[in-house]
Amino acid sequence: MKVLVVGASGLIGAGVADALSANHEVIRASRSSDVTVDITSPESIAAMYAKVGKIDAVVSCAGKVTFKALEEISYQEFSKSLQDKTLGQVELVRQGLDYVNDKGSFTLISGVVGREAIHTGSAAALANGALEQFTYAASIEMPRGIRINTVSPTVLTEAKGYHPYFPGFAQVSLAEVTDAFVKCVDGWSTGIVHKLG
Numbered sequence: 001m002k003v004l005v006v007g008a009s010g011l012i013g014a015g016v017a018d019a020l021s022a023n024h025e026v027i028r029a030s031r032s033s034d035v036t037v038d039i040t041s042p043e044s045i046a047a048m049y050a051k052v053g054k055i056d057a058v059v060s061c062a063g064k065v066t067f068k069a070l071e072e073i074s075y076q077e078f079s080k081s082l083q084d085k086t087l088g089q090v091e092l093v094r095q096g097l098d099y100v101n102d103k104g105s106f107t108l109i110s111g112v113v114g115r116e117a118i119h120t121g122s123a124a125a126l127a128n129g130a131l132e133q134f135t136y137a138a139s140i141e142m143p144r145g146i147r148i149n150t151v152s153p154t155v156l157t158e159a160k161g162y163h164p165y166f167p168g169f170a171q172v173s174l175a176e177v178t179d180a181f182v183k184c185v186d187g188w189s190t191g192i193v194h195k196l197g
């Protein structure tokens with residue numbers, strides 16, 4: 001299969017792109033990759049798809065949110081978080097429908113903060129929760145046998161900088177996260193939020 005990985009230069013995206021490369025042709029995209037895209041810009045997403053052409057699967061490991069205490073976070077920061085992590089990935093799906101082949105798939109990323117509260121996590125919870133609900137709803141409207149899933153990992157063992165914000169939380173290895181993405185691309189599930197940890 002021809003698989004487009006967005007966020008392929010990041011911790012999770014690079015791992016996922018490497019794992020998928022074992023069996024598939026992988027195209028790596030991000031703001032700094034060979035194929036450039038800024039998921040906060042619908043025009044940039046359109047240019048990426050026009051350049052890449054038809055594909056069998058789209059994997060997203062991108063999406064940024066603001067972590068700030070509720071009493072300090074602004075309307076603009078909530079809005080920016082939704083625009084980036086939620087609408088950025090939704091737009092990858094919306095536009096991607098014109099490019100993904102029959103029986104292809106989309107796999108998105110959310111995160112544990114969608115289901116367990118952490119201090120400063122309200123924008124992340126909002127963005128992740130909305131994306132997960134989109135996954136369920138979009139799955140029943142996907143045309144041509146196309147599947148959609150979201151992977152929702154807890155904090156990664158390798159993401160040491162985040163550990164102080166997740167006291168006592170289960171951790172998941174990069175290998176387990178990449179396995180979940182491979183399962184979504186190579187498997188049969190649709191409308192599932194794969195929760196890890």
Ligand SMILES: NC(=O)c1ccc[n+]([C@@H]2O[C@H](COP(=O)([O-])OP(=O)(O)OC[C@H]3O[C@@H](n4cnc5c(N)ncnc54)[C@H](OP(=O)(O)O)[C@@H]3O)[C@@H](O)[C@H]2O)c1
Pocket residue numbers: 006007008009010011012013029030031032033037038039040061062063064084085109110111112152153154155156159162
């Ligand atoms: N790390 C964890 O423990 C963990 C746990 C659960 C969920 N998550 C979620 O998983 C996702 C990836 O996390 P990560 O730790 O792998 O992050 P990361 O190492 O910072 O990687 C982010 C990737 O996304 C790309 N990117 C960022 N903004 C972009 C944009 N506007 N358009 C296109 N590409 C963009 C980055 O490349 P460029 O800068 O070149 O664009 C990079 O390839 C995030 O949404 C994060 O919330 C992470």
